[in-house]
Amino acid sequence: MPPSHRRGAGLGPTVAALFLVALALRPPLVGIGPLLPAIQRDLGIGHAPAGLLGAIPVLCMGIFAPLGSWLVRRIGAEAAVTLAVAAIAGFGLLRAAAPEFGTVLVTTFAIGVGIGLVGPVLPIVVHGRVPDRPALATGAYASGIILGATVAGAVAVPLAGPSGDWRRTLAVFALAGAGSLLVWLALERPAATRIRPSPAVDGVGLATDPPPIPWRDRRGWALAVVFGLESVLFYAVIAWLPLIQIERGWDEASAGVLVALMNGVSLVSVLGVPALADRRGERRLQLVASSSLSLIGLLGLTTAPGLVVLWVCVLGLGLGAVFPLAMTLPVDLATDPHEVGRLAAIMLLGGYGLSAVGPLLLGVLRDGLGDFEAGLWLLVATAGGLGLASWRLVPPGLGRRVEAEPTVG
Numbered sequence: 083m084p085p086s087h088r089r090g091a092g093l094g095p096t097v098a099a100l101f102l103v104a105l106a107l108r109p110p111l112v113g114i115g116p117l118l119p120a121i122q123r124d125l126g127i128g129h130a131p132a133g134l135l136g137a138i139p140v141l142c143m144g145i146f147a148p149l150g151s152w153l154v155r156r157i158g159a160e161a162a163v164t165l166a167v168a169a170i171a172g173f174g175l176l177r178a179a180a181p182e183f184g185t186v187l188v189t190t191f192a193i194g195v196g197i198g199l200v201g202p203v204l205p206i207v208v209h210g211r212v213p214d215r216p217a218l219a220t221g222a223y224a225s226g227i228i229l230g231a232t233v234a235g236a237v238a239v240p241l242a243g244p245s246g247d248w249r250r251t252l253a254v255f256a257l258a259g260a261g262s263l264l265v266w267l268a269l270e271r272p273a274a275t276r277i278r279p280s281p282a283v284d285g286v287g288l289a290t291d292p293p294p295i296p297w298r299d300r301r302g303w304a305l306a307v308v309f310g311l312e313s314v315l316f317y318a319v320i321a322w323l324p325l326i327q328i329e330r331g332w333d334e335a336s337a338g339v340l341v342a343l344m345n346g347v348s349l350v351s352v353l354g355v356p357a358l359a360d361r362r363g364e365r366r367l368q369l370v371a372s373s374s375l376s377l378i379g380l381l382g383l384t385t386a387p388g389l390v391v392l393w394v395c396v397l398g399l400g401l402g403a404v405f406p407l408a409m410t411l412p413v414d415l416a417t418d419p420h421e422v423g424r425l426a427a428i429m430l431l432g433g434y435g436l437s438a439v440g441p442l443l444l445g446v447l448r449d450g451l452g453d454f455e456a457g458l459w460l461l462v463a464t465a466g467g468l469g470l471a472s473w474r475l476v477p478p479g480l481g482r483r484v485e486a487e488p489t490v491g
Contacts, residue, residue, distance in 0.1 A: 095269055096207070096208075096219060096222075097218070097219060097222040098222075098269055099266055099269040100204065100207065100208070100219065100222040100223035100226065101222045101223060101225060101226040102226060102262055102265045102266055102269065103163060103167060103223070103226070103262055103263065103265070103266035104204070104222075104223040104224070104225075104226025104227045104230065105226045105227075105229060105230040105258075105259075105262045106167050106170055106171065106230065106258070106259035106262040106263060107167075107170070107197055107200065107226075107227050107230060108227050108228075108230045108231040108234065109230050109231070109233070109234035109255040109258065109259065110139070110170060110174045110177075110193050110197075110252070110255055110256070110259070111136065111139045111140075111193075111194075111197070111317075111320075112230075112231040112234045112235055112320050112341065112345070113234040113235070113238040113251060113252065113255050114135050114136060114321070115136065115235070115238075115320045115321045115322065115323065115324050115325075115338070115341055116235060116238040116239050116324045116334065116337065116338030116341060117238050117239070117242065117248040117251060117252075118132050118135070118321075118324070118325055119246075119324075119325065119328065119334055120242060120246035120247075120248045120334075121135070121186075121248050123246070124246075124248065125182065125183045125186070127183055128449055129325075129445040129446075129448045129449045130442070130445045130446050130449050131183065131445075132445060133321065133441045133442040133443075133444065133445025133446065134187060134190075134442060135186070135187075135190055135321075136317060136318075136320075136321035136322075136441030136442075137317075137438045137439070137440075137441045137442035138187065138190050138191050138194055138438075139190060139191075139193055139194030139197060140194070140313065140317050140434050140437050140438040140440075140441070141194065141434065141435060141438035142191060142193075142194025142195050142197065142198045142434075143194055143197050143198040143201055143430060143434040144198065144430055144431045144432065144433060144434025144435035144436075144437075144438065145198060145431065145434075145435065146194075146195050146198030146199055147198050147199075147201050147202050147426070147427045147429075147430035147431045147434065148202075148427040148428075148431055149198075149199055150162065150166075150198070150199045150200065150201060150202035150203045150423070150426075150427060151202055151203075151206070151420070151423035151424060151426075151427050153165070153166075153199060153203070154203055154206055154423065159203055159206050159207050159210065160207075162199065162200070162203045163200055163203055163204070163207070163266065164263065164266065164267060165199070166196045166197070166199040166200035166203070167196065167200065167259065167262065167263045167266065168196075168260075168263060169192065169193075169195065169196035169199075170193050170196035170197060170200075170256075170259055171256050171257070171259035171260040171263060172256075173189045173192040173193045173196065174189075174193055174252060174253075174255060174256030174259060175253060175256040175257070176189045176192075177189035177190060177193065177252055177256075178249045178250070178252040178253035178256060179249070179253075198430070198434070201426070201430045201434075202423050202426035202427045202430055203423075204220075204223050205220070205409065205412050205413055205422050205423070205426045206422055206423050206426075208220055208223075208413055208422075209413050209416065209418075209422040220406050220409050220410045220413065221352055221353065221355070221406045224352045224405055224406035224409060225349055225352040225353050225406075227405075228345050228348045228349045228352045228402060228405070229345075229349055231320070231341075231345040231348075232342050232345035232346045232348070232349060233342070234255060234342075235320070235338055235339070235340075235341030235342035235343075235344075235345055236338070236339055236341075236342030236346075237251075237342075238251050238338055239251075239334055239335045239338040240335065241254055297428070299424075299425070299428065301415055301425065301477075302424070302425045302427075302428030302429055302432075303428060303432055304475035304476070305408070305411050305412065305415075305425065305428070305429040305433070305475075305476075306428055306429045306430075306431065306432025306433045306436070307432070307433075307436075307471050307475055308369065308408055308411070308433075308468065308471050308472055308475055308476060309408045309409075309411075309429050309430070309432075309433030310432060310433035310434070310435070310436030310437050311436070311437075311464055311465075311467055311468040311471055312373075312376075312401065312404045312405060312408055312433075312437075312468055313433055313434060313436070313437030313440075314436060314437040314439065314440040314461075314464050315376060315380070315401060315440070315461060315464055315465060315468070316401050316405070316437075317437050317438075317440050317441055318437075318440030318441050318443075318444050318457075318461055319341075319344065319397070319401075319461070320341050320344075320345075321440075321441035321444070321445075322441065322444050322445070322448075322454065322457070323337070323340055323341055323344070323394075324337035324338050324340065324341060325337070325454075326454045326458075327340060327390065329453070329454070330387060330390075340390070340391075340394055343391070343394055343395065343398070344394045344395070344397060344398040344401075345398065345402075346398070347394070347395045347398030347399055347402065348398040348399070348401055348402025348405070349402065350398075350399065350402065351372070351398070351399050351400075351401075351402030351403040351406075352402045352403075352405065352406050355368070355372075355402075355403045355406060355407065364478065364479055364480055365407060365410070365411060365414060365476055365480040366472060366473060366476040366477070366478055366480065368403070368407050369404060369407050369408070369472035369476060370469050370472045370473050371403075372399075372400050372401075372403035372404040372407065373400065373404060373465065373468040373469035373472050374400070374469055375396055375397070375399050375400030375403070376397055376400030376401050376404065376465045376468065377400075377462065377465035377466055377468075377469060378393075378396050378400070379393045379394070379395075379396035379397025379398075379399075379400055380393075380397060380458070380461050380462045380465050381462055382396065383397065383458065384455075384458040384459060384461075384462055404468070408429075411425075411429070411476065411480070412425035412426040412429060414480040415477075415480070440461075440464075443457070443460070444457035444460075444461075447460075
């Protein structure tokens with residue numbers, strides 16, 4: 083049996099590497115939300131154009147996801163992660179220095195491409211290195227994503243300083259991403275087994291010319307609906323929650339901390355749920371329960387804003403659980419790394435394509451109606467749809483891959 087297929091082989095280094103590199107994947111996007119008022123003032127743009135800064139990366143994360151598997155076949159999984167994260171950090175620095183809104187959009191697009199490329203590669207790493215613990219390994223990079231988003235939401239406004247220098251904040255995020263990349267390079271080099279394009283080299287079944295992405299595979303598109311509805315909620319909330327609370331009377335720094343609070347609470351679910359998900363219950367029921375928490379949080383946020391801190395915590399618990407569970411679905415369904423990549427590509431393409439509508443639509447509704455009320459009710463309906471889609475579209479019986487640890491000795 084190849085080393086990557088032995089239970090627990092390379093688990094520690096893999097978990098650490100996935101967690102640390104994932105820290106770089108959300109600050110360039112999440113940090114924009116708390117900074118939107120400063121960006122709007124500085125660049126003289128309205129809510130709809132500002133919504134593009136949240137919508138474009140999410141759309142790119144879907145459109146360019148299929149290229150992630152292609153990139154793995156050409157240069158290997160670790161190199162693909164390295165190239166994508168280098169692009170995120172490099173274009174992040176260029177965006178921080180961009181003189182006007184058009185250049186900010188172009189560099190934001192390039193950052194989205196990098197995030198889109200790395201999306202389907204991480205599940206391939208999980209399947210190739212720790213196939214017996216997919217939820218745990220997926221939870222490793224999911225927790226890195228959430229922690230990076232949490233820190234970004236908390237420090238975005240303080241880093242900008244009294245003058246509201248949003249460029250300084252984005253530059254710091256880009257440099258932090260470069261540091262995360264260096265740590266990834268240090269950890270992934272001594273890995274026992276690398277995922278490369280040739281099966282003769284790695285032994286995990288990656289062919290040089292694998293079958294093309296099965297665009298008619300209903301499983302992939304079903305996963306795309308579930309993942310897309312979750313992403314609509316997440317990216318719409320992180321893009322506009324600070325401004326919603328500012329319009330309700332909060333100051334900018336406190337409103338930005340709400341995003342950090344939601345992501346911090348999400349981290350509890352991201353760390354706790356995958357540790358149990360491979361042993362107890364099935365994915366469909368796990369997703370329905372998590373979706374119900376998200377629905378409760380959004381209902382409260384819309385109808386009882388005086389308890390916004392409570393509702394943000396409930397929403398964080400729900401979305402924090404849905405994310406790693408949804409990201410585990412391609413690993414659950416697939417039988418080899420190529421199938422993981424193909425299913426993940428379809429899921430991310432359709433899912434992020436759907437979710438890109440969220441931030442932009444809320445901005446358009448705000449400009450047209452003068453407040454966020456209609457947009458919030460739209461998110462409530464989306465959360466209800468997520469629970470229904472999880473029940474109807476996720477096949478029963480997925481999960482429970484590990485019933486008990488093997489006895490040692």
